[in-house]
Amino acid sequence: MRRRTFMLNVSAGLGAVAVSGTLWRDATAPSVTAGASPYGPLGPPDANGMALPAGFRGRIVARTGQTVGGLRWHPAPDGGACFAAGTGWIYVSNSEVPLTGGVSAIRFRADGSVERAYRILDGTNLNCAGGATPWGTWLSCEETFRGRVYETDPQGVRAAVYRAAMGRFKHEAAACDPDRRCVYLTEDESDGCFYRFTPNTWGDLSSGRLDVLCGTGEAVEWRPVPDPNPTAIQRQTRHQVGAARHFSGGEGCHYAAGVCYFTAKGDRKVWAYDAVRQRLTSVYDGGGTLDGVDNITGTAAGDLYVAEDGGNMEINVITPDGVVAPIMRLSGQDGSEITGPAFSPDGTRLYFSSQRGTSGSVTGGITYEVTGPFRR
Template sequence: MIPRRKFLGTAGLAFLGLQRYAQSAPSSRVIEPHGPLIPDPDKILDLPKGFSYRIISKRGDRMTDGFKVPGKHDGMAAFPGPDGKVVLVRNHELRLKMTGEGPFANNFQYPKELDLDLSHDPGKGGKRPYIGGTTNVVFDPKTGEVITEFLSLTGTDTNCAGGAMPWGTWITCEETENLTQNSRALNHGWCFEVKATAEPGLQKAIPIKALGRFRHEAVALDPDTGILYLTEDRGDGLLYRFIPDKRNDFHSGKLQALTIEDQPKADIRNYNPADPGPKEGDSMKVGWIDLEDTHAPKDDLRYRGFEAGATKFARGEGIHHTPEGIFLCCTDGGPTRRGQLFQLKPSGSADKADTLTLFLQPEKNDLLTNGDNLCPAPWGDLVICEDLIDPSFGEHTHVRCVTPEGKIHTLARNARDKSEFAGSCFSPDGKWLFVNLQHHGLTFAITGPWQG
């Protein structure tokens, strides 16, 4: 097992005060390094004392390009922009029927000025197009204001999460397995790459078909090896990795699925208390199985992978590379269905097994419930967005933090209801945390005394 005290650690920004607090805290995992949350008089977002938020984007508002801010905000990443600005690339998890939340005045038909060749699936002649996609938001960290906001990708379906690439792009993932529908010529369930540009304009949607066709959730790049890791949001999904033929180019290469050594067809969801899998803290040696027919016209990639020996995960969602490995949330894993947090440690060698550790499996008193999107914080914690899947789990969702020692504390609470948080990410200088409240169509910029 990899010691928790060696967890994340962003270079030069170790949050030593929080680590000392966690080490001296009682045996309970629950800590309050920033003190309790203060109720928001506007009943939108509760934060600790000294923290504040701004709503920087709202569903339905008019953007710079004249289109409306689409709804269903989801995965997101922050990139350095020109002149000290920050460029956010944000997903919109919109399905074909969600016409009331799309970016156009008439979401049953594209505007005449929109170039149909830029859309992945414009329908027939621009009628009944898919309205999922991404928007780019240019934020000024000095003033806390949005400078520019525009549609950057369209014609895709159910854009859930994704992953930031170090060369300044965002890979957005379709969380769907839709085959051709309504006499359409195109399938969905792909990944697309979007530039984190500050210049308004719609980008051409090009599916990265080598990454497979399944219900994609998120991706994380290992910058040391150039290998891309991918999650699948299914109750019986797999964990994938893609080895490109050419570094930083994902249009050709090999797609594989994780398997536990000496345990082919393992099930580590831990759904059944009578037949438990790994315990919290357990580490497993893992390898990878090559996959065939990865475009999966029968939506059976996970079934075929499992039969070949791959490991079954419980709704793999957020995934992120850190200096201490790759962390991923499985939203409803564990006997109480409150989720799991895994740590994958690549060996860096084809001749040596990788290591998978069940880092955290929260129970009722551990606060964290149904972790979804996640990101590393500049001081070394993991920031995790909640997406409550059971009405009995609570009346409000939260943004939680997991410390290097496995302690849990709360950064924010949805003061309205249990709409999920999504898309947490920090500005390059670490002073602003951006996060979405999905069903309300809000993007927040939060700032405060992060480091004590």
């Protein structure tokens, strides 16, 4: 694979959808509770085993091992994002399998039909989640010992680049903060940390500083990681700073309006880091309809959407007024998890995958689309 720096492209045609709405600006808001969904109750499962509210409909876009847009769809589809592309859009999807993981992309026409599909990263290891950048690239993260971050081109034009400065650890997800010009990173370890990478030049991730979140209460601070690329086992990034805050199984990560939301499946919490006040609180502590918190995304309307790893295979909405409720449920897929939730640029279509589908195997992955009157 060629190693060369991406040229910045911030045109609308390549840019990921910006979320700048009214997500809870006060990250000290009380934890949410189960309540009525803004879309109403779920109906019975459709022909694909998908239960949706009235006015919504779903379809299968791709299946592992089957051809979509000229490409054989990858196994174990995981983290994903949507990018504007001309009059249509692109959905990128990681493959969480060893050695051959990588990333695939599906390009959609304006009417939602598939134009073509192609690979944008090959030969990498357990690509789990990641994050979109404001300059229109996809950060694909390896969830493995000393995992790496690759910056990829959703258009499939430029070669992917390994971003060594972002550290070697069991990477999960990434979320860009354009206000402070940094990238937040989660770590899927039982004692994982929450990181912040600040590039020397915004838009160029080839060099910069990796910090780790520290503190035990709501007031937190950042301290530099001395060795972001450790070679000795005892020097793993999460163990290098004694005051580092630890989270059980860091998962999805999403930034909007001064707050970075991230999930920890072992803690069963959705955390909120208020980047303005440098305060950390949890906005969901379990006890509602949401279980197995995993990938997370949001909309300009201020809603968060959280996918379940297991549980009863739901995607739940968390509203700014403190309500959590299911907006989609898959039946007959108890051996799977929901991954890669992402909205199309116009906010009318939600894409996601069932990583192991009805078979419970990485060869049974299914990628879906839901359309309907989502709040935007």
